[in-house]
Amino acid sequence: MKITLPASNRTVPIGKLLCIGRNYAEHADEMGSDVPDEPMVFLKPASAVIRTGEAVRLPSQSQDVHHEVELVAVIGQGGRNISRADAPDHVAAYAVGLDMTARDIQSKAKENRHPWSVAKGFDTFAPLGPLTDADAVGDSQDLTLQLRVNGDTRQKASTQHMIFPVAELVHYCSQIFTLAPGDLLYTGTPSGVGPVEAGDELVATGTGCEPLRVSVTR
Ligand code: MN
Numbered sequence: 001m002k003i004t005l006p007a008s009n010r011t012v013p014i015g016k017l018l019c020i021g022r023n024y025a026e027h028a029d030e031m032g033s034d035v036p037d038e039p040m041v042f043l044k045p046a047s048a049v050i051r052t053g054e055a056v057r058l059p060s061q062s063q064d065v066h067h068e069v070e071l072v073a074v075i076g077q078g079g080r081n082i083s084r085a086d087a088p089d090h091v092a093a094y095a096v097g098l099d100m101t102a103r104d105i106q107s108k109a110k111e112n113r114h115p116w117s118v119a120k121g122f123d124t125f126a127p128l129g130p131l132t133d134a135d136a137v138g139d140s141q142d143l144t145l146q147l148r149v150n151g152d153t154r155q156k157a158s159t160q161h162m163i164f165p166v167a168e169l170v171h172y173c174s175q176i177f178t179l180a181p182g183d184l185l186y187t188g189t190p191s192g193v194g195p196v197e198a199g200d201e202l203v204a205t206g207t208g209c210e211p212l213r214v215s216v217t218r
Contacts, residue, residue: 001049003182005076005092006133012182015075017044017126018173019099023163023188030191039164039172042116044099044186048126052210055217057124058198062102065216067196068189069147069155069204071140072097073166074131075183080174087170090179093131094140096206098147098214099186100125103195128184129204129212137208140166145190148203157190159206 004011021040022028028035050056058065076092099120106119137143140159147155164172169185177183196202200216 001046003074003131005074005181006131007092007135008076010181014046014049015180015183016177017046017048017184017186018177019044019120019186020164020169020188024157024161024190025163026157026161026191027189027193030193035163039169041173041176042120044121044126047123048121050124050127050214052127052129052212052214054127055124055215056098056100056127056196056202058216058218059102059122062105064102064104064195066101066103066193067147067149067154067202068099068101068193069145070097070099070186070189071143071145071159071166071206072128073140073170073185073187075179075185076181078178078180080178082170082174082179084167084171087167088134090170091134091166092181093134094137094206094209095131096129096145096204096209096212097184097186098127098202098204098212099189100127101193126186127212127214130210132209143207143209146205147192149196149200154194155190155192161190162187
């Protein structure tokens with residue numbers, strides 16, 4: 001799948017999905033987890049991405065799929081060992097995204113000290129909203145993220161509460177992975193995560209970003 005970067009109008013394939021766990025203290029708390037002292041990174045496959053208007057498909061292997069609304073930073077300029085100061089130059093766009101999670105599979109993986117790839121990586125588990133040029137979004141650390149399910153607000157928080165801000169995450173990740181245009185950084189979810197059911201309609205918003213709308217199907 002390809003995305004078009006807003007300012008340059010360049011179309012690139014979606015690359016790596018770098019996802020951050022426990023990046024809001026209240027969410028770490030609701031999961032019974034400690035706040036990490038460095039970013040907690042996991043990967044999702046690009047095959048998990050769907051766009052606005054499409055549907056999250058509940059896999060038969062899980063009985064408990066949760067929503068996690070997140071700000072997504074879209075990499076427009078690649079690099080490695082990117083400094084915190086240079087990080088904004090590498091982010092072309094922002095979008096609202098959902099890090100769909102099979103919570104029952106993840107809980108079992110945690111118990112067994114297994115990776116989260118299955119819990120996080122099913123097809124349709126990485127909805128990505130429309131891309132907005134980073135310059136038009138303004139301060140990425142002062143946005144309100146919100147998720148409504150069937151009209152009810154389930155998650156609402158400011159990105160001010162991120163433990164590791166976007167620039168720190170770009171810096172950190174780029175010391176491990178060479179970043180490339182089309183890579184997506186899912187920056188972690190605030191509190192209020194919970195289950196979705198077939199028939200649900202999800203609307204995720206972020207200040208300055210266009211909304212992400214997805215339905216849930218079996
Ligand atoms: Mn997440």
